[in-house]
Structure formats: C-alpha cells, structure tokens
Amino acid sequence: MVKAYAQEHVYKHPWEIVTSASWRKFADPENKRTLSHVLDVDTLNHKLDAESGKLYTTRAITIHAPGPWFVRKIVGQDICHCVESTVVDGQSRSMQLTTRNISLQKFIEVEERIRYDPHPDNPRGWTMCKQETSIRIKPLSALASMAEKVEQRCAERFLQNSVKGREVMERICKYLESESRGITF
Amino acid sequence: MSASLAPECNEIKERYDTCFLKWYSEKYLRGNSAQDECAGLFKQYRSCLNKALKEKGIDQMIEEARETTAETDAEHLKR
Numbered sequence: 001m002v003k004a005y006a007q008e009h010v011y012k013h014p015w016e017i018v019t020s021a022s023w024r025k026f027a028d029p030e031n032k033r034t035l036s037h038v039l040d041v042d043t044l045n046h047k048l049d050a051e052s053g054k055l056y057t058t059r060a061i062t063i064h065a066p067g068p069w070f071v072r073k074i075v076g077q078d079i080c081h082c083v084e085s086t087v088v089d090g091q092s093r094s095m096q097l098t099t100r101n102i103s104l105q106k107f108i109e110v111e112e113r114i115r116y117d118p119h120p121d122n123p124r125g126w127t128m129c130k131q132e133t134s135i136r137i138k139p140l141s142a143l144a145s146m147a148e149k150v151e152q153r154c155a156e157r158f159l160q161n162s163v164k165g166r167e168v169m170e171r172i173c174k175y176l177e178s179e180s181r182g183i184t185f
Numbered sequence: 186m187s188a189s190l191a192p193e194c195n196e197i198k199e200r201y202d203t204c205f206l207k208w209y210s211e212k213y214l215r216g217n218s219a220q221d222e223c224a225g226l227f228k229q230y231r232s233c234l235n236k237a238l239k240e241k242g243i244d245q246m247i248e249e250a251r252e253t254t255a256e257t258d259a260e261h262l263k264r
Contacts, residue, residue: 016214023206026187040190042198042234044247046205048213048221055213060238060247062190081243090213102246176210 003151004134005159009166011127013173015118017180018127019088019095021172022116026061031168037064037161039079055088061099065157071150074142080104093118107143109136110154133158191237194230201226 011018025031026041040062047056065080066072081103088095095116101108112133119126135154137147186199204223212218238244 016210020206020210020214023209027202028186032187039188041187042189042191042194043201043205043227043230044234046221046223046227048218050219053216053218055209055218060190060243081246083247088213090216090218102249103243 001139001147001151002134002136003155004132005155006133007131007159007162009129009131010119011129011169011173012125013127013177014125015093015095015116015123015127017173017176018116018129018169020176021169022095022097024172025165025168031172034164034168035161038062039064044083053089053091055086055090057086057088059084059086067150068153070146071143071153075104075107077104082110093123105138107138107141108150108154109138110134110158112158131162189234189237190241191234194233194237197226197230197233201230 013021026035026038032038038061040060042060043057044060045056045058048054049056061082061084063080063082064078066078067075072078080101082099082101084097084099086095086097097112097114099110099112101110110133112131115128115130117128117130118124119128133155135151135158137143137150139147143150186195186202189195189198201223204226208218208222212222235244238247
C-alpha cells in the first residue's frame with residue numbers, strides 16, 4: 001500500500017527569495033515554534049560543483065513524529081531521522097529537495113520531493129513550488145495490518161505540516177524582500 | 186538557528202549556518218560563487234558532528250542513505 005499525493009503552491013516572490021527562504025525555514029525562534037515537529041537540523045555535506053555551478057547539500061533532520069498509542073507500542077519511539085538532499089542549479093534557477101526517512105525503515109518509507117522553479121507566467125517575479133509525497137508502510141512489518149490507517153494518519157500529519165511550512169516560507173519571503181528592497185539580483 | 190543533534194556543536198554550527206546563508210544570498214545567487222568561503226567553518230563543524238553521529242550510532246545509516254540518493258537526485262533534476 002502506498003499513499004501518494006502532490007501539491008502545488010505559487011509564491012508571489014522571486015525564485016532567489018524563495019530559495020533563500022527555504023534555507024532559513026528551520027532557523028529562528030518564531031519559525032521553530034510553528035515547525036515544532038522539526039527537532040534538529042545538521043548539514044552533513046556541502047559541495048559546489050565549479051563546472052556546472054550546482055550546489056549539492058545533504059542535511060540530517062530529526063523529526064518528532066508521535067503516532068497514536070497503538071503505533072507507538074509497535075514502533076517504540078517518537079523520533080525519526082531523515083536525510084534531505086538538495087540540488088540548487090543557480091544557472092537555470094531550479095532547486096530540488098528530497099527528504100527520506102533513514103530510521104524506522106523496517107516499518108515505513110516516506111519520501112518527499114519539493115521543486116522550486118520560476119513560475120512560467122512570471123519567471124522573474126513568482127516561483128512555482130511542486131511537492132510530491134509518498135508514504136508506504138512496509139508490507140511485512142508489524143504495522144502492515146493497519147497500514148491503510150497509519151498511512152492515512154501520516155498523510156494528514158504531513159499535510160498539516162506542509163501548511164505550516166508554507167506559512168513559514170511566506171513569512172520569511174516577506175522579511176527577505178523588505179530587507180533587500182532596492183537590491184536587484 | 187536550528188539546533189544540532191549534537192548540542193556541543195551548536196556554536197560552530199551557528200557560525201557555519203550564518204556564513205552559508207550570507208554566501209548563498211550574496212555570492213551564489215549573483216553568480217559569484219567561485220570560492221566556497223565557508224569551507225573552513227564547515228570542516229570544523231563536520232568534525233564536531235562526526236563524533237556525535239558515531240556515538241549515536243547513526244553515522245552508518247546516514248552514509249548509506251547519502252550514497253543511494255545521489256544518483257536518483259541527479260536523475261530527477263534533469264526533468
């Protein structure tokens with residue numbers, strides 16, 4: 001069983017502002033309160049490819065993911081470690097993030113992909129965000145018998161977190177724009 | 186700044202994060218990214234983190250995850 005869904009959102013801000021906001025999403029106290037499920041974020045790797053100008057970054061993200069009591073009994077923990085890999089192509093103005101869980105893999109596989117590209121209707125001023133999420137309970141795991149229910153619960157939680165994520169992004173974009181007024185990219 | 190999973194690395198992490206955010210907006214996005222100015226800070230931060238990851242036993246998990254994702258990410262960005 002796999003639960004997959006896609007979302008799109010238009011940020012009425014330039015790609016440069018939106019991608020800068022993405023890097024700042026988990027910082028500062030106000031954002032941390034909104035995105036309280038994100039506990040720790042560490043950069044594991046960071047590489048700039050001189051030829052292509054692409055920036056490759058890998059981060060470890062620790063999430064607080066409490067499930068209902070019957071899941072907690074089986075899974076035994078509330079913390080999930082994830083790895084987020086990002087590629088930024090500054091020349092063609094495209095950014096892609098992929099986040100996967102690396103712990104709890106015997107129970108669940110979650111993958112979330114986010115892309116930020118200039119919006120086709122307004123490439124200089126707007127940014128299109130496309131997000132795809134897939135959630136799969138491992139078939140032979142102890143959670144398999146309630147897979148559908150757990151996948152549904154996860155999807156609901158992810159959607160809630162996506163809304164919060166967008167709120168935080170919009171907030172940061174507005175702040176960055178007011179800071180950089182007068183500076184053009 | 187976001188917390189590190191290794192609290193002892195929070196300070197160096199904050200210095201690296203600040204450097205990165207500044208470099209990204211002021212240099213990388215303007216096409217002046219020939220030099221990776223934060224490399225020195227990153228090295229210090231990473232070596233602090235390595236110890237903690239090992240102690241927590243997740244260093245192996247992370248290495249394996251990184252190896253498998255590199256290829257698929259390159260594929261997807263081509264889309």
